[in-house]
Amino acid sequence: MTDLDLPTSDAVISAEEAHVAHNYHPLPVVVAEGEGSWVTDVEGKRYLDLLSAYSALNFGHRHPALVAAATEQLGRLTLTSRAFHNDRLGAFAAALAELSGKDMVLPMNTGAEAVETGIKVARAWAYRVKGVPEGRAKILVASGNFHGRTTTIVGFSDDPQARDGFGPFAPGFEIMPYGDAAALTAAIDDDTAAVLIEPIQGEAGVVIPPDGYLRAVREACTAANVLFVADEIQSGLGRVGTTFACEREGVVPDLYLLGKALGGGILPVSAVVGDRDVLGVIHPGEHGSTFGGNPLAAAVGLAVVEMLATGDLQRRALALGDHLRARLEPLIGAGVTGIRVAGLWAGVDIDPAKGAGREVAERLLARGVLVKDTHGQTIRMAPPLIIRATEIDWAVEQLRLALAD
Numbered sequence: 153m154t155d156l157d158l159p160t161s162d163a164v165i166s167a168e169e170a171h172v173a174h175n176y177h178p179l180p181v182v183v184a185e186g187e188g189s190w191v192t193d194v195e196g197k198r199y200l201d202l203l204s205a206y207s208a209l210n211f212g213h214r215h216p217a218l219v220a221a222a223t224e225q226l227g228r229l230t231l232t233s234r235a236f237h238n239d240r241l242g243a244f245a246a247a248l249a250e251l252s253g254k255d256m257v258l259p260m261n262t263g264a265e266a267v268e269t270g271i272k273v274a275r276a277w278a279y280r281v282k283g284v285p286e287g288r289a290k291i292l293v294a295s296g297n298f299h300g301r302t303t304t305i306v307g308f309s310d311d312p313q314a315r316d317g318f319g320p321f322a323p324g325f326e327i328m329p330y331g332d333a334a335a336l337t338a339a340i341d342d343d344t345a346a347v348l349i350e351p352i353q354g355e356a357g358v359v360i361p362p363d364g365y366l367r368a369v370r371e372a373c374t375a376a377n378v379l380f381v382a383d384e385i386q387s388g389l390g391r392v393g394t395t396f397a398c399e400r401e402g403v404v405p406d407l408y409l410l411g412k413a414l415g416g417g418i419l420p421v422s423a424v425v426g427d428r429d430v431l432g433v434i435h436p437g438e439h440g441s442t443f444g445g446n447p448l449a450a451a452v453g454l455a456v457v458e459m460l461a462t463g464d465l466q467r468r469a470l471a472l473g474d475h476l477r478a479r480l481e482p483l484i485g486a487g488v489t490g491i492r493v494a495g496l497w498a499g500v501d502i503d504p505a506k507g508a509g510r511e512v513a514e515r516l517l518a519r520g521v522l523v524k525d526t527h528g529q530t531i532r533m534a535p536p537l538i539i540r541a542t543e544i545d546w547a548v549e550q551l552r553l554a555l556a557d
Contacts, residue, residue, distance in 0.1 A: 159182075159194060160194065161180070161181070161193060161194055161195060164182045179513060179517050179522070179524070181199065181517055181522070186213030187213050187214055188213060189212055189213075189535060189536045189538060189539045189543060190213070191213060198520060199520050199522045200521050200535075200539075200543055200546070201522045201535070201536065202521060202533045202534065202535045202547055203522050203523055203532070204535060205412070205417060206354070206534065207354070207386045207391050208413055208415065209413075210389055210412075210417075210536060211413070211417065211456070211465070211537060212417075212536035212537075212538045212539075213417065213536075217458075217459060218416035218418055218452055219418070221454070221455035222416075222451065224451070225452070228447075229447045229448075230446065230447060230448045231446045231447070231448070232446070233442050233443075234440060234444065234445055238445075238446070238447040238450070239447070240450035241259065244257075244451070244454040245259065245445075245450075247454055247457040247461070248410075248414075248423060248453065249425060250461075251395065251460060251461060252395075253404065254408070254425045254427050255426070255427045255428040255431070256425070256426060256427065257424070258273070258431055258434065258439070259421070259444045259449070259453075260422045260423060260424070261420045261421065261441060261443050261444055261449070262300075262420050262422055263300055263385035263386075263409070263412060263422050264299070264302050264305060265441065266423060267300050267385075267409055268302060268305070269409075269424045269439060270346075270383075270407055270409050271291065271304065272434070272438075272439055273407065273426070273430065273431060273434060274289070274291060274345045274379050274381060274407070275345055276434060277345065277346075277430055278343075278345030278346070278379075281429070281430075282345070282377055284342070284343050284345060289324060289343060289344075289345040290324055290341070290343045291324060291344075291345055291347070292325075292326050292328050292336060292339055292344060292346070292347045292348070293308045293325055293326070293328070293347075293349065294328055294330035294331075294349045294353070295310050295327055295328065295330050296310065296311075296353055296356040296359060297309060297310075297327075297330070297356075298314075298355030298356065299348070299385075301314060303322070304321070304322045306321070307321025307325065308321075308325035308327060330349070330353065330359065330361060331361040331362050331365050333368030333369060333372065336368075336372060340372060340373075340376045340378055345378065346373075346380070346381045346407075347378060347379070347380055347381065348381045348383065349369065349381075349382065349383065350383045350386070351366055351383075351384065351387050351396070351397035351398050352387045352497070354497075354532070355526060356526070357492070357501070357526050357527055357530035358492045358494065358497050358498060358499030358532060359492065359499065360494055363401075365401075366398060366400075366403045367401050367403055369403075370403045370404075373406070379430065380403075380405040380406050380407075381405060382396070382405035382407070382408055382409065383409045384396050384408050384410055385409055385411040385412050385422070386412060387497070388408065388413070389412075389456070390465045390466045390469050390495075390537055391413070391469065391496060391537070392469065392494040392495035392496075392497055393466055393467070393473055393494070393495035394466055394470075394495070395463075395466055396408065397494070400494070406426055406430050407425065407430060407431075408424070408425040409422075409424055410422060410423045410424075410425060411423075413456065414453050415453065415456070416456045419448065419452060421453045421456075465537045465538075468538075470495055472496055472539065472541060473495040473496050475541050475544055476493060476496065476498055476533070476548070477491070477493040477498075479545060479548040480498060480548060483548070483551065483552060486552070486555065487505075487506040487552075487555030488500055488501060488502065488503065488555070489501045489502070489503050489529075496533075496539070497533070497534050498532070498534075499530050499531075500532075500551075501530050502529045502530070502531060502555075503555075508525070509525030509526065509527075509529050510525045512525070512531055512554055513531055515554035515557055516531075516550055516554050519554060520550065521551070
């Protein structure tokens with residue numbers, strides 16, 4: 153296809169509007185190519201990507217090591233189903249278990265599938281190990297949570313847009329205030345199977361809990377023989393300057409729920425990672441996925457784990473996160489009412505006098521920077537971990553100018 157054959161943005165958007173269900177409200181840009189921290193639209197304009205597909209592109213677009221792993225595997229074998237063994241899954245699972253400090257991996261595809269799997273594992277553990285009477289297992293979750301959009305998951309969301317109109321919902325969940333360790337501890341009883349939380353809430357606007365909250369959750373779960381399940385689908389795999397966000401407080405959960413960056417931005421890969429005394433409760437035939445653990449996913453996932461194993465990307469994210477914070481802080485009071493930064497992840501609250509988050513995202517789009525709004529007045533920044541400090545400087549300057557427009 154030549155440049156003359158490329159469709160216009162208007163034509164592509166018109167086709168999507170006509171034939172794709174309207175479950176998203178994307179910004180009016182049509183991306184055609186990507187490399188590193190940058191993407192190019194169908195008309196040749198370049199943009200700095202500060203969303204990274206909600207942390208799925210932690211390593212940037214088309215990272216050479218990940219593309220090489222995928223390309224090599226595409227030439228050999230892509231899918232067997234778990235009806236047979238394949239020569240890639242074992243190596244991937246062993247490496248991911250070592251990176252996580254756990255024994256076992258249960259591979260799936262999407263983040264929501266990992267959450268659903270974690271729920272099933274927690275309930276099975278409650279009945280088979282803890283001794284909770286059948287049908288009474290309870291899982292505590294947090295206000296403001298976002299764990300996916302299946303009917304089970306939105307049933308314990310307190311976001312009306314995610315929840316309203318999709319019931320009836322599965323019972324067995326109780327919502328507790330995020331960051332309130334005392335309330336959570338008081339809610340734990342003999343029927344509690346697990347506490348399921350995001351160490352940092354992404355969709356809510358990069359909400360960071362108070363210092364000590366994760367440690368208090370860990371202590372309460374240990375004392376009451378309850379599983380601590382950490383949804384690290386957005387916060388994990390280097391995003392916040394550590395391999396997992398739980399490490400910021402020196403905490404190790406019973407189960408990690410992983411996804412997004414685990415697929416390197418190439419294909420969906422997710423996993424539940426835990427020790428044998430927890431994940432071992434699942435028996436053949438009780439849970440599965442045709443594509444979960446496929447050799448292509450395993451090959452890419454192994455390359456991702458090998459990149460993270462050195463710790464270089466985590467250290468880079470931590471240092472550049474400090475740089476990002478230093479550049480954003482002067483904007484407080486100049487169109488920004490507050491910021492929350494953890495590694496290379498930032499929630500920026502926009503002064504309503506400067507417009508809604510969507511409006512600011514559209515102004516940034518016009519200036520060549522891609523971000524996304526959430527909950528009205530907040531924009532999220534999650535640049536690839538490979539971004540340069542000079543690129544961060546340029547992006548924040550575009551934000552300053554967009555707020556002055």
